[in-house]
Amino acid sequence: MNQNQLDLVFGALSDATRRGMLAQLSGGVCNVSSLAKPYAMSQPAVSKHLRVLERAGLIERTRHGRENFVRVNAKAAQEASNWITHYTKFWKAQFDAVEDYLQKTGAKNEH
Amino acid sequence: MNQNQLDLVFGALSDATRRGMLAQLSGGVCNVSSLAKPYAMSQPAVSKHLRVLERAGLIERTRHGRENFVRVNAKAAQEASNWITHYTKFWKAQFDAVEDYLQKTGAKNEH
DNA sequence: TTGATTCATAACCATAAGGTTATATATTCG
C-alpha cells in the first residue's frame, strides 16, 4: 500500500458517518438505502460518503437490478491497521522511556 | 474515546507528513526543528501539523528553554488501532461469505 | 405505459485543510 492509499484509508475512517457504515457492513452486505437509513442526511450525501470509502478501497459495490449492494473489502482496512499496529509497538516502548527522561531533566509538561 | 476524538485521530493519520513525524517519533523524543528537517515545507506548516497531532492527542509537547520537545502519546493511537482491529475481525468474516453470496446470485462486480 | 423506487451526478455553498509569507516572542550566545 503506497502513501497515497494510506491517506485515503485514514481519511475515509476520519468521519463518524463512514465508520458507522463500515460498522453496519460488518453485519453483512447492504444496499445503499439501508446504509443510508440511520443517517439524517440526503441520499446524495450518502452517495458521496460511499464514494470516499470506495476510492479508499474499503468497500466494493455490485449492481443488482436497480439496487447497489455494498460490501467491505477487509484488505484495505487491514493494511491501515498494520500501519498503526507496527508503530504502536515503538510508541509504547517510547512512552516509559520518555517519562523517565522528563523526570530526570525536570521538564514540565505544559500540555 | 468518543466519536469526535476518533475523527481527530484518523484525520491526523490521513496525512503522510504527520505519519512521517509519528514514525520519526517512534525513534525517540524530538524537538520541532528536527521533526521539520525531512520536509520541504515552511516552519509554520510544520507547526500546524503538530497542532493537528496534538489536538488528536497523538503527541504531547514539553517546552525546555526555547526548544519544544515532542513525544508520542501511545494511548490515542492505541484506541484508533483498537477500532480498526475490532471491525477487521467482522470484515474478514464477511469477506468469504460475500464471495459465496455473489457466486450464488451471479451478480457481477462492476468495480 | 405510468408511476414509484433506487441510485448517481451536477451545481452550488460554507467551512476546513494545508500551504505560504510576515511578524512576534522567548531564549541563548557572544
Add this chain to the structure above:
DNA sequence: CGAATATATAACCTTATGGTTATGAATCAA
C-alpha cells in the same frame, strides 16, 4: 546589550470536504 535560534501566531490563498437541492437514468411493479 545585540544577534541568532526556536517556535508560535496571524493573515491570506487555494483546494478539499461535507452538505444541500435539482435532475436524470434504470429498474420494477401495477
